Structure formats: C-alpha cells, structure tokens
Amino acid sequence: MTQSSSCEISIALPAYQEEENLRLLLPRISIAMDGIGKSxxxxVIDTIEPLDDTKAVCAAYGCRYLTRIGGNSFGDAVRTGIQNARGNKIIFMDADGSHAPEFIEKLYAHQADADLVIASRYVEHGYTENSKILTLMSRSLNLTYRLVLGVQCHDLSNSFRLYDAAQLKILKLSCNNFDIVEEILLKLARxxxxxxxxxxxxxxxKRMFGKSKRNLFLFIFTYIYTLLRLRFFV
Known part of the structure; x- marks a missing residue:
C-alpha cells in the first residue's frame, strides 16, 4: 500500500457502523490489490462522530481513515472520498460485504478501455442475491432512469465502479442519499x-453483518425526486 502523495488506484469505502465487516474486508482488499501489482x-470514510471502532480497524490494516465533511449522509461520504483520493483511478465499493474485493481485478482489467467501469447486476451473467421484490424495484428504477435520462447503461444504481479520477473530481455533486450514484453517472455523461x-x-x-442503512420509503422518494431534478433542473 502506498504512503506517497499519489498512487494509481484509490479504493474508497463509505462506512456507517461497519466495524465487523471491515475487519474481514480490508485484508481481502489488500490481497486483491497486491495481486494487481499497482500502487x-x-x-474508509466514517461518520463525523465515530459510532464504533472503525478507526482502530483502519489503523490495524494501514488504511486511511477519514470522517465525512459537511454531514453524515452517504452523499457526504462520497464527496469526501472523491476530494481526498490520491489515485489516478478511484474505485468506490460498499463496506458491508456486498461487493467482493476479489472482483476489483476484473474492474481494473478494463481501465484502459473505458471512462467508467461498472460491476453490473443487470447484464448477461450478472446476478443479485436481493429478494425478488427488491430486485424488481431495482430493475424498474434502472429502466426508468435509463429511458428518462438517456444514459445507455443497464445498472445505473450499483455503486461498485471504477472511475477516472480527473473526470470525477471536476463534478459538482449535490445529492445526499444513494441517488448520488445516478447523479455521478448523468453528470459524467453530460x-x-x-x-x-x-x-x-x-x-x-447480501451484507455480511449488521443492518442495511437504506430506508425503503426514503429510498423510493429520493430516487423519484432525484429523477425529476436531474431531468429538468440540473
């Protein structure tokens, strides 16, 4: 792991009481990255006031521990990660175990061929372990976003992605919930x-430990609101 002011790849994980999961994920990420052979x-982007021992876990595995700037929302965590990342490429992934670190190599394998590489659940051979109702909602959301916003992508809502840092850092992002993932995609395309x-x-x-931080009703409301705002006002 690099200690210099720049590197090839930054792995950014927004975390909200994910101590148990991070104890298992961080060493797996290090092994995966060592296998790629790039700096x-x-x-790990934690809450403003720590809610568990995430900071100690990061110290144990030599990771950069950051607290969110501006607030405790998921959007604040993403913006903080983008602002502080030193890599030429930035990979965002969940800290709950739903994104396997071993898949990073497959994302990075396409880094020279694309501006954005997405771990996609909704292309051929993709899959999700979520319940049928959540999968149906997610597929409907992605189809609606694709048609309304005109972005040619099957999985707009999975946050497990590899970005070009230079393209990502110039974006002005305002969404505070998980809809920031779609906001990023739309603004990159524009x-x-x-x-x-x-x-x-x-x-x-499915997540390894703990409870999901997604509130279903808030999830639906914010995505509808964001769809209208991104389509007509941004």
Whole structure:
C-alpha cells in the first residue's frame, strides 16, 4: 500500500457502523490489490462522530481513515472520498460485504478501455442475491432512469465502479442519499458525450453483518425526486 502523495488506484469505502465487516474486508482488499501489482491506497470514510471502532480497524490494516465533511449522509461520504483520493483511478465499493474485493481485478482489467467501469447486476451473467421484490424495484428504477435520462447503461444504481479520477473530481455533486450514484453517472455523461462505459457481469451479495442503512420509503422518494431534478433542473 502506498504512503506517497499519489498512487494509481484509490479504493474508497463509505462506512456507517461497519466495524465487523471491515475487519474481514480490508485484508481481502489488500490481497486483491497486491495481486494487481499497482500502487494503491484504501480510504474508509466514517461518520463525523465515530459510532464504533472503525478507526482502530483502519489503523490495524494501514488504511486511511477519514470522517465525512459537511454531514453524515452517504452523499457526504462520497464527496469526501472523491476530494481526498490520491489515485489516478478511484474505485468506490460498499463496506458491508456486498461487493467482493476479489472482483476489483476484473474492474481494473478494463481501465484502459473505458471512462467508467461498472460491476453490473443487470447484464448477461450478472446476478443479485436481493429478494425478488427488491430486485424488481431495482430493475424498474434502472429502466426508468435509463429511458428518462438517456444514459445507455443497464445498472445505473450499483455503486461498485471504477472511475477516472480527473473526470470525477471536476463534478459538482449535490445529492445526499444513494441517488448520488445516478447523479455521478448523468453528470459524467453530460461532461463527455463520448463517455465510454463498460459493464462487467457481477454477483451482488447480501451484507455480511449488521443492518442495511437504506430506508425503503426514503429510498423510493429520493430516487423519484432525484429523477425529476436531474431531468429538468440540473
């Protein structure tokens, strides 16, 4: 893991009471990155006031521990990660175990061929372990976003992605919930009309420990609100 001011890859994990999961994930991420053979850093973006021993876990595994800037929302964590990342490429992934670290190599394998590489549940050979109702909601959401926003992508809502840091850092992002994932995609596409996206088939796992931080009703409301705002006002 690099200790310099720059590196090839930044792995950023927004975390909200994910101590148990991080104890298992961080060493797996390090093993995966060592296998790629590029300089890297791992950033864990915690809440403003720590709610568990995430900081100690990061210290034990040599990761950069950050607290969110501006607030405790998921959007604040993403913006903090983008702002502080030192890598030429930035990979965002969940800290709950739903994104397998071993898949990072498959994302990075396409880094020279695309502006954005997405771990996709909804292309051929992709899969999700979520319940049927959640899968139906997610597929409907992705189809609606794709049609309304005109972004040619099957899985707009999975946050497990590899970005070009230079393209990501110039974006002005305002969403505070999980809809920031779609906001990023839309604004990348608007900034670069020839934006090339590669979707790699991926299996989405259920979280390992703890409870999901997603509130279903808030999830639905914010995505509808964001769809209208991104389509007509941004």
């Amino acid at each position: 890297y850093e791992i950033l 900034n670069k009309r020839s934006l090339k996206i590669i979707e790699v088939p991926f299996t989405f796992k």
